[in-house]
Amino acid sequence: MATLTIKNVTKSFGVVEVLKGVTLAAEDGEFIALVGPSGCGKSTLLNMIAGLEKISSGEIYIGDRLVNSVQPKDRDIAMVFQSYALYPTMTVRENITFGMESRRVPKAEQNAAVDRVASFLQIEPLLHRKPGQLSGGQRQRVAMGRALVRDPALFLFDEPLSNLDAKLRVEMRTEIKKLHARVGKTMVYVTHDQVEAMTLASRIAVMHAGMLQQFDEPKKVYDEPANIFVAGFMGSPSMNFIEGSITSVGDGAGIEISGINNPLPIPSQKAQHLKAGQRVVVGLRPEHLGRRNFENPSSVGRLQGVVEVVEPTGAESIVVTRVGDKEIIARFEPDAAPTQGSNVELQIDMEKASLFDPKTEQRI
Numbered sequence: 001m002a003t004l005t006i007k008n009v010t011k012s013f014g015v016v017e018v019l020k021g022v023t024l025a026a027e028d029g030e031f032i033a034l035v036g037p038s039g040c041g042k043s044t045l046l047n048m049i050a051g052l053e054k055i056s057s058g059e060i061y062i063g064d065r066l067v068n069s070v071q072p073k074d075r076d077i078a079m080v081f082q083s084y085a086l087y088p089t090m091t092v093r094e095n096i097t098f099g100m101e102s103r104r105v106p107k108a109e110q111n112a113a114v115d116r117v118a119s120f121l122q123i124e125p126l127l128h129r130k131p132g133q134l135s136g137g138q139r140q141r142v143a144m145g146r147a148l149v150r151d152p153a154l155f156l157f158d159e160p161l162s163n164l165d166a167k168l169r170v171e172m173r174t175e176i177k178k179l180h181a182r183v184g185k186t187m188v189y190v191t192h193d194q195v196e197a198m199t200l201a202s203r204i205a206v207m208h209a210g211m212l213q214q215f216d217e218p219k220k221v222y223d224e225p226a227n228i229f230v231a232g233f234m235g236s237p238s239m240n241f242i243e244g245s246i247t248s249v250g251d252g253a254g255i256e257i258s259g260i261n262n263p264l265p266i267p268s269q270k271a272q273h274l275k276a277g278q279r280v281v282v283g284l285r286p287e288h289l290g291r292r293n294f295e296n297p298s299s300v301g302r303l304q305g306v307v308e309v310v311e312p313t314g315a316e317s318i319v320v321t322r323v324g325d326k327e328i329i330a331r332f333e334p335d336a337a338p339t340q341g342s343n344v345e346l347q348i349d350m351e352k353a354s355l356f357d358p359k360t361e362q363r364i
Helices: 043-052 093-104 107-121 136-148 166-184 194-200 218-223 228-233
Strands: 003-014 018-026 030-035 057-062 078-079 154-158 185-190 202-206 212-215 240-248 254-255 279-284 302-310 317-321 326-332 341-348 354-355
Touching: 018 043, 018 202, 018 212, 030 194, 043 057, 043 078, 043 185, 078 107, 078 136, 093 136, 107 136, 136 194, 136 202, 154 202, 166 194, 166 341, 185 194, 185 354, 194 218, 202 218, 202 228, 212 218, 212 228, 228 240, 228 354, 240 326, 302 326, 317 341
Parallel strands: 030 185, 030 202, 078 154, 154 185
Antiparallel strands: 003 018, 003 057, 202 212, 240 254, 240 279, 279 354, 302 317, 302 341, 317 326
């Protein structure tokens, strides 16, 4: 078991700066997800942890050991790749034992290790097959088995589920969560899928344009995003953003929005740091708009709109509305969803609203 510490790490390819001073730390046994859009630098950072890419500047520690100059094979890590990286001419057993053969591990130890991980991952019937005879989910289990036999201090996952279909991704996500609970090792997991990050990680590092935007527990990242990028990236459908200005402060504070008659109320705890006339961006999650009972009716805002699209998903309905010149997306219970073309009143839980500075885009 080991901690992972990344201190002010940068990476440049020529004049292109891919990572810009990333600093974060994973505690012993923690599950960290690196999440962000394509090109944000998350896979590059993972490759530098693994030793597959050189660091331009900064420091990476695994446990107490500085590993900047340590070869990948000596870092006590195991990596699971997006492409599985299995040898097509070898059987499952040979793929799993290949690394141990290279390290001249005795046959008895190899067999014991294979039996242990095959039972753990429920792949015993597959040991004599070749990768071409396996499904995508089975190949991914084999790739994880090859990592597990090493019993490393640190596991690295590089978008391991992106090649699987939707149903299998959900199943394998559950398997990885079980795997972490059983082995208790530190894991770093790269994904562009924010649902994977939310469901798997104990903490999430949200990255954008080579910079760390927020590093916190999933609930904190979702409920209290650090800036507009994090707020828009985490959550599906995305958070709604509306620009407005503060009409007053203290009791009765509100946010005036162009084209909308009634100001949105601001709960007193959110109004403490605001000034009359201040411009703000209001962030509203779709699930915080809809018809429901509210604990604090005085904090309920109301918007009148016209329903443009209704998207039933089974457990809920996604409703796209037009409020003035703005498109607002809300989630409704299926039985309470309005019909396309109808007028609808969106009831907003302003206790859950996020406020951002329109210039800095940081949370207020």
